[in-house]
Structure formats: C-alpha cells, structure tokens
Amino acid sequence: DTAVSQTPKYLVTQMGNDKSIKCEQNLGHDTMYWYKQDSKKFLKIMFSYNNKELIINETVPNRFSPKSPDKAHLNLHINSLELGDSAVYFCASSQAVKGQPQHFGDGTRLSIL
Amino acid sequence: AQSVTQPDIHITVSEGASLELRCNYSYGATPYLFWYVQSPGQGLQLLLKYFSGDTLVQGIKGFEAEFKRSQSSFNLRKPSVHWSDAAEYFCAVGSMYSSASKIIFGSGTRLSIRP
Numbered sequence: 001d002t003a004v005s006q007t008p009k010y011l012v013t014q015m016g017n018d019k020s021i022k023c024e025q026n027l028g029h030d031t032m033y034w035y036k037q038d039s040k041k042f043l044k045i046m047f048s049y050n051n052k053e054l055i056i057n058e059t060v061p062n063r064f065s066p067k068s069p070d071k072a073h074l075n076l077h078i079n080s081l082e083l084g085d086s087a088v089y090f091c092a093s094s095q096a097v098k099g100q101p102q103h104f105g106d107g108t109r110l111s112i113l
Numbered sequence: 114a115q116s117v118t119q120p121d122i123h124i125t126v127s128e129g130a131s132l133e134l135r136c137n138y139s140y141g142a143t144p145y146l147f148w149y150v151q152s153p154g155q156g157l158q159l160l161l162k163y164f165s166g167d168t169l170v171q172g173i174k175g176f177e178a179e180f181k182r183s184q185s186s187f188n189l190r191k192p193s194v195h196w197s198d199a200a201e202y203f204c205a206v207g208s209m210y211s212s213a214s215k216i217i218f219g220s221g222t223r224l225s226i227r228p
Contacts, residue, residue, distance in 0.1 A: 004156070031213050041151075041201055041221045048213035055213040090156060098209045099145045099164035102216060104156035 003027050004105040006091050012111045013081060020077045021108045023091030031055070032074035033092040033102060034066060043090070049074050050096055078110075086112045115140045117206050119219035127227045128196055134189040134222050136204030146187045147205040147216070148178055157203065163187065174198070199226045 004025045013019055025032060033056075034046045048056035049068040063079045078085060088109050092102040116139045126132055138144055145164040149157040161172025168180040178189045187204060204219040 033213070041223075043157075043203065043218040043221075045215065048210075048215070050213055056210055056215060092157075094214050096213065098214070099162070099207075100214060101147055101159045101162050102214060103159070104149075106154075106156040 004091055004093055004103050006089075006105040006108050008108060009106065010109050010111075012113065014113050015081055015083060017081050018077070018079045019081060019110070020075055021089055021091075021110075022073070022075045023105060024073050025091075025093040025103070026072065027093055027103060029093040029103070030071055030096045031094050032068065032071070033094075034074065034076050035090040035092065035104075037088040037090060037107070039087070047074075047076075081110075081112050083112050086110060115144075115206050115208060115217045117204050117217055117219035119202075119204055119222050121222045122220070123223045123225065125225040125227055126194055129193050132189075132191045132194045132198070132224070134202050134204075134224070136187045136189065136219060137185050138187060138204070138206045139185065140206055140208070142208075145207045146178075146180060147207065148172065148176070148187075148189045149203045149205060149218075150174075151201040151203065151221075153200070160189070160202075194224075194226055196226045196228065199224055 031050045033048045047066045051071045052068045065077045068074045088107045091105040094102040118137045147162045148160040163180045201221045205216045207216045
C-alpha cells in the first residue's frame with residue numbers, strides 16, 4: 001500500500017492555466033506538507049497543515065492555495081501558472097511529534113509550456 | 114536561523130569502496146537531523162535520523178551517520194557501496210513549529226558509482 005500518494009505524476013500545461021495536484025496519506029499522520037523542488041534539486045517547504053489547520057505558510061505567491069478537506073488529504077491548487085512554476089512538487093506527512101521524520105510521495109512533475 | 118550545508122555537489126566512488134558524505138548544520142538548540150535519499154524520478158526515502166541518545170545512528174541499506182556536536186556535523190557513511198546506491202542524498206535539520214515539523218534541506222550530494 002502506498003503511504004503518501006500524489007496525482008498526477010506528470011502535469012504539462014500552458015502558461016495562464018489553473019491546475020490542481022492531489023495528495024493523500026494512509027499513515028494516520030496529523031500533519032501534511034507541500035514542497036517545491038527546483039531544477040537544481042533544491043527542496044523548499046511551501047505549506048504545512050495540521051488536522052486541516054494551516055501551520056506553515058512560507059513566502060509563496062498567493063496563486064498557490066492549499067486545501068485540506070480532512071487530515072488525510074492536502075491538495076494544492078495553482079492559479080495563473082507561470083513559467084517559473086515548473087518544478088517537482090512533493091507532498092509529505094508526519095506525526096506532529098518532535099523528531100519524527102516526514103514521509104514523502106513520489107512527486108508531481110509540473111511543466112509549463 | 115537554521116541551515117544545512119552539503120559541501121560536495123557530486124561524488125564518484127568505485128563500487129565496493131567506502132563512502133562518506135559530509136553535512137554541516139547551523140541550529141541554536143539541539144537539532145534533530147535526517148538523511149534522505151532520492152533516486153531518479155522518485156520521492157525522498159528516509160535513511161536514518163538522529164534526535165537524541167547514541168551519536169552513531171544506524172540506518173537502512175547499510176548506512177550510518179555520526180552526530181558530532183563540536184563540529185556541527187552529521188556525516189553519512191557506508192563501508193562498501195553498491196551500484197544501486199547511485200542517487201541524490203539530502204541532509205536535513207528539523208525543528209518543531211507549532212504542531213508541524215519544519216525541515217530545512219541541504220542542497221544535496223549526487224553520488225555516482227564507478228563500476
């Protein structure tokens with residue numbers, strides 16, 4: 001069983017479009033995250049939710065809007081896509097306990113034409 | 114502010130040789146530290162973690178890491194690498210932020226294996 005699953009795995013779209021990425025975890029974790037990995041493999045946290053409540057919101061354009069319908073799901077909606085949004089987006093989850101690691105999905109590769 | 118430095122962008126070792134990947138961190142309190150591995154097209158897989166206790170931690174796939182507070186280091190080691198170890202390796206430092214774990218990743222070290 002996949003612990004953290006993201007869909008779609010690949011997303012190719014045009015500039016200006018709106019798209020969503022879905023994430024689900026079956027680990028029973030309370031906290032979920034979105035990360036962006038750029039072309040140089042640098043990973044940066046974007047958002048974190050704990051039990052549907054926004055906890056971490058890094059400096060991310062407001063075109064990016066996370067939504068958590070329940071603690072097992074954290075979706076990412078992106079409006080008015082720009083060329084610079086091309087990246088791999090990773091979802092992760094963890095227990096809300098100090099020292100616990102995060103478990104990552106396989107990523108969604110977003111390519112903007 | 115927390116930060117993680119992985120000074121080696123790319124390392125090549127021969128299959129069967131030993132490996133050490135360097136990681137230095139900056140953190141005000143006692144950190145919790147991780148090493149993750151990313152194979153091409155895959156997500157990140159946890160190799161090992163340090164939170165407290167024994168400073169030499171064992172992980173999966175034969176990896177180990179040693180926490181040295183005096184040097185602010187958490188280097189990853191493996192006595193004998195296999196071709197399947199070729200991947201990107203990330204060191205990370207974590208802290209609790211309210212009810213979420215905030216992890217700062219290093220820039221990664223790409224490991225290539227020479228046959």
